[in-house]
Amino acid sequence: MRAFVSRDMASVGLGADEVAAALIAAGVEVVRTGSRGLFRIEPLVEIETPDGRVGCGPVAADEVAAVIDGTHRNRIGDVAKLPFFASQQRFTFARCGIVDPLSLADYAAHGGWIGLDRARRAPPAEVVAMVRESGLRGRGGAGFSTGIKWQTALDAPGDAKFIVCNADEGDSGTFADRMLMEGDPFCLIEGMAIAGHAVGAARGYVYIRSEYPFAIETMRAAIALAAERIAPFALEVRVGAGAYVCGEETALLDSIEGKRGQVRAKPPLPAIAGLFGKPTVINNVLTLAAVPFILANGAEAYAAIGFGRSRGTMPVQLAGNVRNGGLYEIGFGVTLGELVDDVGGGTESGRPVRAVQVGGPLGAYFPASMFDLPFDYEAFAAAGGLIGHAGVTVFDDGVDMMRMARFAMEFCAAESCGKCTPCRIGSTRGVETLDRIIAGDRPDENVALLRDLCDTMRHGSLCALGGFTPFPVLSALDHFGEDFGAADIAGPVE
Amino acid sequence: MKTEDPRIGRVRALAAAYHAPDGLLPLLHDVQAAFGHIDDIFVPAIAEALNLSRAEVHGVITFYHDFRRVPAGRHVVRLCRAEACQARGARAIEAAAVERLGVAMGATRADGAVTLEPVYCLGMCATGPNALVDGVPVSRIDGARLDRLAAEILA
Incomplete structure (x- = not known):
């Protein structure tokens, strides 16, 4: 009997090595693959049969006997037929999770x-x-x-x-x-x-x-x-x-x-x-x-695939507090709401989605009211954000957006290369300013100062680190102003 | 004359594999892998081997978060504090880790048992909170998982 088990770092983090070892101990030949890309079903075991691979997942190491005799409670069948995979357009990731990566x-x-x-x-x-x-x-x-x-x-x-x-x-x-x-x-x-x-x-x-x-x-x-x-x-x-x-x-x-x-x-x-x-x-x-x-x-x-000037497919990554987190490759033009609600299945915690950060630490936070935004470089830029590397991080209603804005500045301060002043000094001043807002110290004045600082960083930084850190900060202010306490979060005072 | 620290000879031997300045990062990784940290007393030998100034070598060592100038604890826990893990409760897990391991974030316990360090993303963002424990990925860390990890580490 031959089985396929992912050795992707995330699968291993969930116990795939122990599952593979248990299968080998039970006499099964194990091929270690990459991950198919749906982490809710990892560690995933796929058994080779004359009718194709039959998947079970998630599987714990002490459950491999049930996988082998076909009675495992998490039997999936043909993994590729799951809606999460069947609806994808895998151009770049066609082989990932299927082949032995080093064969x-x-x-x-x-x-x-x-x-x-x-x-x-x-x-x-x-x-x-x-x-x-x-x-x-x-x-x-x-x-x-x-x-x-x-x-x-x-x-x-x-x-x-x-x-x-x-x-x-x-x-x-x-x-x-x-x-x-x-x-x-x-x-x-x-x-x-x-x-x-x-x-x-x-x-x-x-x-x-x-x-x-x-x-x-x-x-x-x-x-x-x-x-x-x-x-x-x-x-x-x-x-x-x-x-x-x-x-x-x-x-x-x-x-x-x-x-x-x-x-x-x-x-x-x-x-x-x-x-x-x-x-x-x-x-x-x-x-x-x-x-x-x-x-x-x-x-x-x-x-032939795509939307506007964004051609081809994008391997979107659904991350954070999302039920169906993983790798979803699809043509440009899919909307943010389709990705988060339909493909992602909403939050894993079961609570309402409050914010979605697209494009990593330098990307904007979007509220559910902007979920009709199509995945497209130009559309995201026009909405005050960016696609970046297409990471979509979902937060439920437990998130404090003022803290996330502070984190964006803190991260920029920790990671700034130090070459240009707006990024090196601006990020530290940003943390200090947000700390004053958090403490309730002259919130209106300090929010205006923060917006002004973001403007300087945006236009004066040498690269995207200082230049785009304002995206998460400003989007938190613009779309989640209620988290900033008493502050009047309106635009900069003249 | 003072006797040379015997480790410096080993640093020179490692450096023999590299000849140009672009060998600096690979060499620093090798040195850290061999000794667990890059001691300040290694810097002159590294600089000489790659025809760099000591300031250049020092500048590179201190620029990159990975390079340590002092030894780490016997175990190293690198706990992710980036956004996707925060969305899955990483702030609470960090607070609990600090308490159960008895060490501040970014510090090594006085008895040298463990170093707790922040890491900004391990790329396992759908199954956080995540950590690398002595290089091994650990996902979906909750209170129970943390208790088991702490018990193993402090055993």
Whole structure:
């Protein structure tokens, strides 16, 4: 008998290792996969049968006998038929949770390397054109056209060029990069090799945050296994050291160079003068991992899905106090309410949803009254927020939004690289100002001061850390003013 | 002449694997893995090996949260305090962890039994509150789970 059990870090956090050990002790052959992406059913065990895989979950280690004899109380059947999975459009995450992440045979059998082979038969400019026509935009949050970025690097003169993958996924509420690296690492490797061919880079780096030990181990093993397949392109993992700001692309480049992870002024763009001063394509994990699909299936197939100028799919991450938390890949245009209420099933606590933070610590908090907002870069920007890396963190009515606004400033103060004043000093002043509001000290005056400070940080900071910290703070004020006590939360006084 | 701390020779041996300044972060990770922390007395040897100034090495060590200049406790609990875990009750769990482990957040117990540290997101955001306990992920931490963890750690 063969069974599939996830070794995704979140599954292991829920006891998947103990379940796998119990199955092995019972004589079952166990294949460790990535996670399918619905954590309510983890640890999930899928048994191989002539009619396909039959899933049970969640399963405890002392329940494996019931899984083996087919009587487990949490028997699901075909996991892919659950509404959570059946309604997804999995372009990037098609293999995650199904294949053995470190099996080259599995990868090839599930459509792997088709994109790279196709790319290498075409001239670089043609590959870049395909990526541009797909409409793919940077999935790290900025939403910049990947094709234009690649074209800039291709056109830039240079004896050496680099591909850098930003796997410093520090936003709370996001885990798609981690899941992909742990569950389908060859997909990212293939995307990076395609990028290398497209812009003429021979070497690439994957910069992974140290908080992701499983992803580091899996990526290193996968790179060693795929080295021959992607040669002459060569890849290396670099490990971060607990600095959130290194998710900013220029800080990340400085960190790879062995320096403090401080933000660089732009221009020059990294595509022209990036790592070690050479032309560098730096893209997020999800951006690079979307590329094999585009090359294999054509730009049109990717661009056919989406909304407005946001083309293709987004691996949305449902997080926080949500019943069906996990990875939900879907075309742009799905509304926030559909994600939270229909897919997510509301809060896990069963209490009403009060606030949803989209896009990590720098994203805005939205109330349920804004749930008709479509998932689209432009629509979220117009609503005073951002999609970011598509983390959707749900809070129930127990949340104190004044505390969350303070936390946003506190986090910025802890993680500021220190290079620019609005972020370095502004965040600390923001914490102090919020502390005065919390203490009831001249609340009206201090809220006005806080808004003014946010304006300075927004327009005066060098990067998104200081520049976007005002989003959670201002959205808390604007949509949840009742949490700010006696303060008159209206806009800045003239 | 003062005898050199024998650990410095081991730091030099680790540094031999790196030649350019961009080897600094990987080397610091290696040194911390070998000794549990990066002692200030290692800095000159690291700087010399990579042709950097001591100030540059010191600047990098102190910039990154991961690098320790003093040893940690025998056990290290890295408890997430980011938004998604807060949405699932992490503030209360943090308060309870401080009480049951007998150590302040960000500190090491006087008897060296445990270090409690904040971490801002482990990427397990649908099943918090989360922690890494000696590198092992632990999810859905509630009072009972915390009691078991504290009992194991302080045993």
